[in-house]
Amino acid sequence: MNSLYQTSIHSLPLLGHGKVRDNYAVGDDKILIVTTDRLSAFDVVMNEPIPGKGKVLNQMSDFWFEKLGHIVPNHLTGVAPESVVAPEEVEQVQGRAVVAKRLKPIMVEAVVRGYIIGSGWKDYQDTGSICGIKLPAGLQQAEKLPEPIFTPAAKAELGEHDENISFAEMEQRIGADLAAKMRDVAIALYKTAAEYAATRGIIIADTKFEFGLDDNGVMHLMDEVLTADSSRFWPADSYQPGISPPSFDKQFVRDYLETLTWGKTAPAPALPADVIAKTQAKYFEAIERLTGEKLKA
Numbered sequence: 096m097n098s099l100y101q102t103s104i105h106s107l108p109l110l111g112h113g114k115v116r117d118n119y120a121v122g123d124d125k126i127l128i129v130t131t132d133r134l135s136a137f138d139v140v141m142n143e144p145i146p147g148k149g150k151v152l153n154q155m156s157d158f159w160f161e162k163l164g165h166i167v168p169n170h171l172t173g174v175a176p177e178s179v180v181a182p183e184e185v186e187q188v189q190g191r192a193v194v195a196k197r198l199k200p201i202m203v204e205a206v207v208r209g210y211i212i213g214s215g216w217k218d219y220q221d222t223g224s225i226c227g228i229k230l231p232a233g234l235q236q237a238e239k240l241p242e243p244i245f246t247p248a249a250k251a252e253l254g255e256h257d258e259n260i261s262f263a264e265m266e267q268r269i270g271a272d273l274a275a276k277m278r279d280v281a282i283a284l285y286k287t288a289a290e291y292a293a294t295r296g297i298i299i300a301d302t303k304f305e306f307g308l309d310d311n312g313v314m315h316l317m318d319e320v321l322t323a324d325s326s327r328f329w330p331a332d333s334y335q336p337g338i339s340p341p342s343f344d345k346q347f348v349r350d351y352l353e354t355l356t357w358g359k360t361a362p363a364p365a366l367p368a369d370v371i372a373k374t375q376a377k378y379f380e381a382i383e384r385l386t387g388e389k390l391k392a
């Protein structure tokens with residue numbers, strides 16, 4: 096499989112390189128988002144591509160946008176990415192890009208957790224709460240929460256880590272009405288997706304959504320949705336509370352990085368070929384399990 100580490104599209108104005116996606120302006124109201132094969136872990140971009148990862152992420156997002164379209168409007172326009180670039184640039188966008196409505200990002204990320212893991216588990220061990228939300232005593236690592244919880248995070252400037260904030264802080268930043276709407280929609284999206292994933296033998300432990308506003312102030316779901324980058328996916332058959340489950344996402348790379356003495360700041364250490372290959376296999380397995388279909392070329 097060909098890999099794409101960074102795009103070079105000259106027929107459109109570059110808006111910027113994110114950690115994983117490259118964004119270009121299409122007119123003044125749309126954006127071309129190309130998902131590259133870059134991988135970021137602990138907010139640091141690795142030097143090696145994971146071949147095909149961008150296609151997996153893009154096709155996962157598309158799958159969920161379609162499945163969840165009845166809950167909230169989303170940023171997709173239906174315009175084919177191949178139609179907005181020059182002929183010699185088509186290969187860079189094939190299977191890995193969308194033309195989206197250009198929205199005003201809401202600077203708070205909507206994190207929903209159905210299980211207690213990662214930073215949430217650390218927080219709970221220290222405080223008995225996650226992001227200020229009190230939880231029952233005696234929960235084990237990876238245990239299912241009585242109800243999914245909403246734990247917002249302030250979107251960081253480039254190169255900074257996102258920062259957990261309380262719901263009250265979120266209300267102050269974006270207004271109480273929008274905060275409540277975001278929370279309710281995010282929980283509904285998570286519940287619907289988790290229910291579907293369960294039928295495919297997958298647990299969605301947690302996930303992060305991003306929303307933006309159009310010119311009329313209408314809230315849209317944007318960015319990537321329920322991908323292996325924005326979510327923790329666990330195979331249901333090997334799930335067991337008390338241990339950190341194996342997963343279909345980049346936890347595999349994170350676990351490898353934890354074995355190194357590396358300060359989790361750029362530059363990233365080199366990834367060995369077998370770590371790249373295993374990571375690639377996890378991403379492909381995730382999309383096949385989830386959608387029941389192989390990746391489209």
Ligand SMILES: Nc1ncnc2c1ncn2[C@@H]1O[C@H](COP(=O)(O)OP(=O)(O)OP(=O)(O)O)[C@@H](O)[C@H]1O
Pocket residue numbers: 112113114115116117118126128170195196197198199200250251252253254305307317318319
């Ligand atoms: N429809 C949209 N309109 C405007 N911005 C969008 C839209 N969809 C996604 N984005 C933004 O495009 C960027 C996608 O790039 P990527 O996910 O690689 O970046 P990131 O590293 O998460 O970037 P950042 O540090 O800015 O969050 C994100 O900043 C995301 O918020």
Ligand SMILES: [Mg+2]
Pocket residue numbers: 113318
């Ligand atoms: Mg992002």
